[in-house]
Amino acid sequence: xxxxxxxxxxxxxxxxxxxxxxxxxxxxxxxxxxxxxxxxxxxxxxxxxxxxxxxxxxxxxxxxxxxxxxxxxxxxxxxxxxxxxxxxxxxxxxxxxxxxxxxxxxxxxxxxxxxxxxxxxxxxxxxxxxxxxxxxxxxxxxxxxxxxxxxxxxxxxxxxxxxxxxxxxxxxxxxxxxxxxxxxxxxxxxxxxxxxxxxxxxxxxxxxxxxxxxxxxxxxxxxxxxxxxxxxxxxxxxxxxxxxxxxxxxxxxxxxxxxxxxxxxxxxxxxxxxxxxxxxxxxxxxxxxxxxxxxxxxxxxxxxxxxxxxxxxxxxxxxxxxxxxxxxxxxxxxxxxxxxxxxxxxxxxxxxxxxxxxxxxxxxxxxxxxxxxxxxxxxxxxxxxxxxxxxxxxxxxxxxxxxxxxxxxxxxxxxxxxxxxxxxxxxxxxxxxxxxxxxxxxxxxxxxxxxxxxxxxxxxxxxxxxxxxxxxxxxxxxxxxxxxxxxxxxxxxxxxxxxxxxxxxxxxxxxxxxxxxxxxxxxxxxxxxxxxxxxxxxxxxxxxxxxxxxxxxxxxxxxxxxxxxxxxxxxxxxxxxxxxxxxxxxxxxxxxxxxxxxxxxxxxxxxxxxxxxxxxxxxxxxxxxxxxxxxxxxxxxxxxxxxxxxxxxxxxxxxxxxxx
Numbered sequence: 262x263x264x265x266x267x268x269x270x271x272x273x274x275x276x277x278x279x280x281x282x283x284x285x286x287x288x289x290x291x292x293x294x295x296x297x298x299x300x301x302x303x304x305x306x307x308x309x310x311x312x313x314x315x316x317x318x319x320x321x322x323x324x325x326x327x328x329x330x331x332x333x334x335x336x337x338x339x340x341x342x343x344x345x346x347x348x349x350x351x352x353x354x355x356x357x358x359x360x361x362x363x364x365x366x367x368x369x370x371x372x373x374x375x376x377x378x379x380x381x382x383x384x385x386x387x388x389x390x391x392x393x394x395x396x397x398x399x400x401x402x403x404x405x406x407x408x409x410x411x412x413x414x415x416x417x418x419x420x421x422x423x424x425x426x427x428x429x430x431x432x433x434x435x436x437x438x439x440x441x442x443x444x445x446x447x448x449x450x451x452x453x454x455x456x457x458x459x460x461x462x463x464x465x466x467x468x469x470x471x472x473x474x475x476x477x478x479x480x481x482x483x484x485x486x487x488x489x490x491x492x493x494x495x496x497x498x499x500x501x502x503x504x505x506x507x508x509x510x511x512x513x514x515x516x517x518x519x520x521x522x523x524x525x526x527x528x529x530x531x532x533x534x535x536x537x538x539x540x541x542x543x544x545x546x547x548x549x550x551x552x553x554x555x556x557x558x559x560x561x562x563x564x565x566x567x568x569x570x571x572x573x574x575x576x577x578x579x580x581x582x583x584x585x586x587x588x589x590x591x592x593x594x595x596x597x598x599x600x601x602x603x604x605x606x607x608x609x610x611x612x613x614x615x616x617x618x619x620x621x622x623x624x625x626x627x628x629x630x631x632x633x634x635x636x637x638x639x640x641x642x643x644x645x646x647x648x649x650x651x652x653x654x655x656x657x658x659x660x661x662x663x664x665x666x667x668x669x670x671x672x673x674x675x676x677x678x679x680x681x682x683x684x685x686x687x688x689x690x691x692x693x694x695x696x697x698x699x700x701x702x703x704x705x706x707x708x709x710x711x712x713x714x715x716x717x718x719x720x721x722x723x724x725x726x727x728x729x730x731x732x733x734x735x736x737x738x739x740x741x742x743x744x745x746x747x748x749x750x751x752x753x754x755x756x757x758x759x760x761x762x763x764x765x766x767x768x769x770x771x772x773x774x775x776x777x778x779x780x781x782x783x784x785x786x787x788x789x790x791x792x793x794x795x796x797x798x799x800x801x802x803x804x805x806x807x808x809x810x811x812x813x814x815x816x817x818x819x820x821x822x823x824x825x826x827x828x829x830x831x832x833x834x835x836x837x838x839x840x841x842x843x844x845x846x847x848x849x850x851x852x853x854x855x856x857x858x859x860x861x862x863x864x865x866x867x868x869x870x871x872x873x874x875x876x877x878x879x880x881x882x883x884x885x886x887x888x889x890x891x892x893x894x895x896x897x898x899x900x901x902x903x904x905x906x907x908x909x910x911x912x913x914x915x916x917x918x919x920x921x
Contacts, residue, residue, distance in 0.1 A: 262302055266346065267389065269299045269483050270382035277375035280300035285371075289502035292374040293357045296381055298384060300350035307343040311745065314340075314755055316837035318391065329450040337454065339390040341757035344596060345388040345528060348603045352520035353381040355727035359611055360512045362723035363618060373413055377516065380406035388528060392440045393452040396532075396912030400438065400493070400525065404431045407522050411509040420508040421452040427502040434492015434499060434526075441485035448478055458535035458759070465539040479536060481706045483543040486533055488551075494526030494580050496527070497554040501825050503577055503893040514569055520633055527583045527599055531592045535759045538590065545676045546610055547588030548669075551681035555581025557822065559690035563697075564819045567624050568613050571698055575650060576606060580689055585680045586665045589672055590764035597746040598661035601739050605649035605657055612642045615724050616702060619717040624707060626698065631707035635717050640703050642732045649735040651785045652688065660739035662688075662745065664770065666781045671769045685784045685892075692788030700796040 273295030281288040309315065310581050316337040325332035336347075338864060357377055364370045371820050383406055387399025404427075412424030442452060448467060467478040490496075495503040504521065507514055530537065530547070537544060554576045562574035586595040616632065616639050618623055633640050649656040652663055666688075669681035707714050720726060746754045747767065818825070 263306070263317055263336070264321075265298055266306070266350075267336065267385055268380075269302075270385060272377050274375050274378040274382060277371055277378065281371035281375070282801055288371045289357075289361050289374050292378045293354070295378060296350060296354045296357050299381070299385075300347070300354045300698075303343070303346035303350045306338060307347045310340050311753065314752065316755070316757075323733050324381065327851075328390070330446060330452070332392055332394045332452055334395065335391040335453075335859050336389040336392050338389065339757040340754050340831070341528075341531065341596065342388055344600060345524075348600050349381065349384050349388065351458045351519045352603055353377065353516060353609050355607065355730060356512045356516045356611070358723055359614070359727045360510075362721050363614060364510060365379050369413070371512065373410075374404060375767065376409050376413070377512070380410065380516060380521055384525070391454055393445060393454070393457070396529075397438065397442060400474055401435065403522055403525055404428065404435070407431075407506070407513075407517060410513040412504050413509055413513065417508065420760070423502075423508040424507040425513070427506055428883075430499050430502040431492045434489045436493070437485045438489030438529075444478070444485065444607075449730065454532070455596055461535045461539055464536070477540070479540050480543055483537050483540040484532075484546070486529060486536070486546055487543060487893055490526030490529045490584075491550070492526070493529075494523050495554075495577050495586065496550050496581065496584060497524075497824075498828075499576055500558070501821075504573045507567065507573055509615060512567065512611060513575070515607045515610035515614070518610060519603040523576060523580055527580065527587070527595060530584070531596055531758060534587075534590075534592045537587070538759055538761045538764065544588045544590065545674075548585045548676045548680050549588075550582045551583070551585030551588055552676075552683040554578070554584065555583070555687040556683040556690075557824075559582075559687035559694075559701075559837065560818055560822045562694045563690055564815060565694070566627055568616065568626050568629075568698065568702065569610070569624055571626075572606070572609050572613060573695055575609075575691060575694070578691060579606070579650075581687070582662055582665050585669070587748075589665075589668055589677060589766070590682075591665065592758045592760065593747050594661060594664050594668065594767070596758075597742070598658075598665060598740065600746075601649075601657040604738055605735040606645045608642060608728065608735050609646040609650065609732055611724075611728055611731065612639055612646060615639050615720055616643075617722070618720060620709065621713050623713065624703040625896050626708035628709075628745065629702045629714075630705040631703075631710065631714065632717065633703040635714065636703075636719055638719050638728070640699075641843075642728045643699060643702070645732045647699060651692040651788070652781060652786070654738065656780065657735050657737075657739035658819045660743045663766075663781055667770045667773055667778055668766050670777050671766055671773050685781050688781045689784040689788040690887055692785040693792045695839065696789050696792035697796060700792065703740045724767065749800060803913055806903045831921050875915065 273292045276291050276295070277288040280291070284291070306317075319338070321334040321336075322332050323331065359375065360370075360374060360377065364373050367373065374724070378402065383399050385399075386402060387396055390396035390399060391586045408424045408428045411427055412420050414420045445457055446452055448464060449460050451457060461479070464479040464482070465477065468475045469478055470476075470482070492499045503518075506517060509517075558574045558577035558581060562571050565571045565574060566802045579598070583598050583602075586592075586598065611691040616629070616636065619632075619636055619639070623629065639654065645656075649658045666681055666684045669677045669684060669685075672678075733750025745751050749768065820826070
């Protein structure tokens, strides 16, 4: 049964690819049934792990034999894997159902559905892996699938550019993950999770010398692992691919942001908690990067006008929360927030897709408005998703995000308080841009094309059913799963997550002052009030471009802190330019042209032309050449004769006068 979880999505992909020509639209239902059946088995596994605490290991065959290194095709099904399987397969099932209606007018719908199944398959490979090498297969697979889906409409140049950008930026993170795997194999002689994690307490005592400095091995491994996760989970510095990934169809955005691509980096950190717990310096670094990402993405989302791009920056911000939760050793809270976030973020993206579908593919919020009565269902689910995102009491986001902020203040370190204050400012920004989205899309006067707005209508059952299920879960999933995920004394996680006793701080939250507990909620309410004021009666204050300070502030945020330009001008362009002029011209193409047959012919032609120029027909030119040649030969003969005489003298001297 466990093997079916892995095999069925791949069979769905193959069936859609090879049978799609013969069964036509039936291939869409084939992929939906395949992923649905995978979810049912995953849910049964989750209930089994929840009730019994059993960890399953499934070894299929051996893969790599190299000296001391052995890598097997082995799959691990523990509590962490079971949670991720339920989240990934459930969201993927709803996205498949949604895509039947959303993509029905696309001539390549079958190819799209097959790519979704392939995406799900590689994500399952990643989360069920029992070794770093096998995990890397799924890691690269989700990168490939995201490229195919972002670039699905390959005739659009912007889709091409976004897909290439996502692939290249993720390759930076992939290189660091490879370095981490190489270090692990070198020092542990294994890539198996069980062996590496068992040796983690030994790795903390190993040091390597670089120059006159000594560094701990585990710090190197952890920083490489984290930098690998930065690429996938779009932390600041390698974040710019995530908003641009909106060029793909909306169901792709929902799957990438809610359950697959961006969650892979967080999953990697949580899976490697056995290593990170022995590297406190790297944990502090993770807290800082996560907090800056949460604040940066939330601030950039304030003045974005593309509805999907606003939600994309909210994903980046929430990933920052998950990241600095891991840095605080709150791995269980991080995976709890990840699972809650998956439901309301899928709701927001699919709800945005429903609005875009109703408005004939219009994504600019400035051209919407007045849709509250025209699209009442979309209005309702957008409010539910936005409230869950902002952490409104008793909705999904409230149970996980607030605990992260409370724990950040309870830790009482400089980095944790830094994360706490940036986190509550990010909560203010999140509430502001979520309310702004609702106002611009539903509440203000219509600003778009009259015919499009009049003819807007809700979608069919295929669009509304997934939204209804996700809205229900966005309300109740946090309450239903809170106790056995992060409840006091819960043994759900067993050995899948490791936290040193000195780093466990969830019990300290109970003694936190009430003011600091409700401070994130206060900032969220302030963000809501500010957005209501500015987008009802205060527009003249909000968009006062005569005020140079506001104008500079507006352009600074709308241009994403100019980080994209900074990265492009100082890193991307110099790298691509040097790669073209040096490596491509001189190595890739240069070796073939200079050393290969083509190069030999060119060099021969040049030498022949040079020799022909020597044949002038004038005798004084020939005399100069002869004299120069004779003098050269005399000089060389004298040089070699002197060298030979000296060598013979040295040999005789050693033989007769040196006492061996």
